[in-house]
């Protein structure tokens with residue numbers, strides 16, 4: 224079945240952070256669907272595996288190129304990265320985990336704003352996808368009963384991030400990267416998805432659920448006992464559009480199950496081939 228797309232096959236897509244976990248999977252999805260990818264990396268020599276190991280054919284035939292974007296304040300770098308692309312998928316993020324908002328928040332916001340400004344003045348750009356985080360919608364762990372309906376914003380996080388020093392670190396959450404990559408492709412190419420926030424929130428789980436899967440995989444192996452108060456994700460979200468996109472773009476009727484996600488993550492290459 225051929226799917227109607229916002230951008231024709233062969234279009235050049237800028238993927239920022241192509242060397243990252245999600246960026247590499249989005250790159251794979253786009254290349255396998257006949258799109259060309261210009262991936263930004265901070266250090267070409269460190270990201271060389273993308274060209275030599277993951278996508279050698281596409282690197283050789285010119286479908287994949289890497290450009291350096293290691294200074295978000297360098298307008299020339301951003302201009303060169305964005306020049307001539309039809310779509311932008313902005314996934315790169317400053318991942319220093321520096322709890323000082325003057326560093327982390329300011330850099331992250333400057334990064335996306337610089338790209339949006341450059342994209343708005345580059346006539347070839349027709350689509351822009353931005354990868355956010357669950358923390359943009361709710362505090363973590365989510366309050367029991369929290370539901371994402373596409374309109375929620377986590378204003379408390381902003382207040383917390385900009386609270387006076389001292390600055391202290393916090394925590395994170397698990398997502399199946401293949402579903403996340405597919406939703407990026409859908410957000411970029413599906414004409415029915417416009418101005419949407421697509422939550423990749425498949426299933427509620429806690430760390431004991433993951434422990435149970437590991438115990439089933441390794442019967443007899445000494446594993447940690449179940450936690451008394453396992454932290455998990457307690458919220459829900461309007462996922463009809465995301466599920467429809469998964470169906471449309473991969474034929475899968477639902478998010479990848481937690482069990483499959485954990486098993487494949489343990490067994491498979493974390494880097495796409």
Ligand SMILES: NC(=O)c1ccc[n+]([C@@H]2O[C@H](COP(=O)([O-])OP(=O)(O)OC[C@H]3O[C@@H](n4cnc5c(N)ncnc54)[C@H](OP(=O)(O)O)[C@@H]3O)[C@@H](O)[C@H]2O)c1
Pocket residue numbers: 239240241242243244245246264265266270292293294295314315316317318354355356357396397398
């Ligand atoms: N992974 C998850 O489970 C998950 C879940 C939900 C949301 N997200 C969101 O998805 C986004 C990407 O996550 P990820 O897990 O793919 O991250 P990742 O593996 O750490 O990749 C981050 C990418 O950003 C690049 N980068 C870092 N700092 C940069 C800077 N200052 N300038 C330019 N590029 C820079 C990195 O380049 P180098 O290769 O040079 O380091 C890398 O390619 C983040 O916004 C994250 O919050 C992730």
